[in-house]
Amino acid sequence: MSRRSEEIASLDTLRERWLTAAREGPPRFPACAGCQAWSWPPTVVCPVCGEGRWRLVSVPGTGLVRAATTVHRGVAPEFADEAPYRVGAVALDDGPLFLTRLDVGVHQGSRVRLRWRDRPGDGWLWASAGA
Numbered sequence: 336m337s338r339r340s341e342e343i344a345s346l347d348t349l350r351e352r353w354l355t356a357a358r359e360g361p362p363r364f365p366a367c368a369g370c371q372a373w374s375w376p377p378t379v380v381c382p383v384c385g386e387g388r389w390r391l392v393s394v395p396g397t398g399l400v401r402a403a404t405t406v407h408r409g410v411a412p413e414f415a416d417e418a419p420y421r422v423g424a425v426a427l428d429d430g431p432l433f434l435t436r437l438d439v440g441v442h443q444g445s446r447v448r449l450r451w452r453d454r455p456g457d458g459w460l461w462a463s464a465g466a
């Protein structure tokens with residue numbers, strides 16, 4: 336994990352820069368500036384040591400799906416039309432556990448790579464087969 340990145344104390348700034356990195360690649364995730372613990376989703380203070388400063392650290396964007404399930408009802412109105420869809424917990428290589436959408440054909444135990452998917456007004460990193 337690199338210690339050379341800028342320290343960030345604002346959660347809004349952290350989210351904005353995470354989104355930019357997610358769109359443009361490589362993905363970067365917050366690690367505590369004090370103890371280097373990963374923190375995903377971002378929190379105001381580190382759940383391990385209580386520090387409130389973060390660094391965004393580049394990760395390979397590959398990992399292993401530890402758990403997967405199918406969502407039959409969208410958890411928010413904007414997802415209702417997409418149901419049923421797959422979600423899973425991806426243990427990123429040299430990164431945090433990341434909950435995300437799974438492409439068709441991705442299951443528990445699959446090796447995956449995170450890829451940005453645009454949505455109207457936003458987007459997200461999805462896990463696709465082929466890491």
Ligand SMILES: [Zn+2]
Nearest residue numbers: 367370381384
């Ligand atoms: Zn910490």
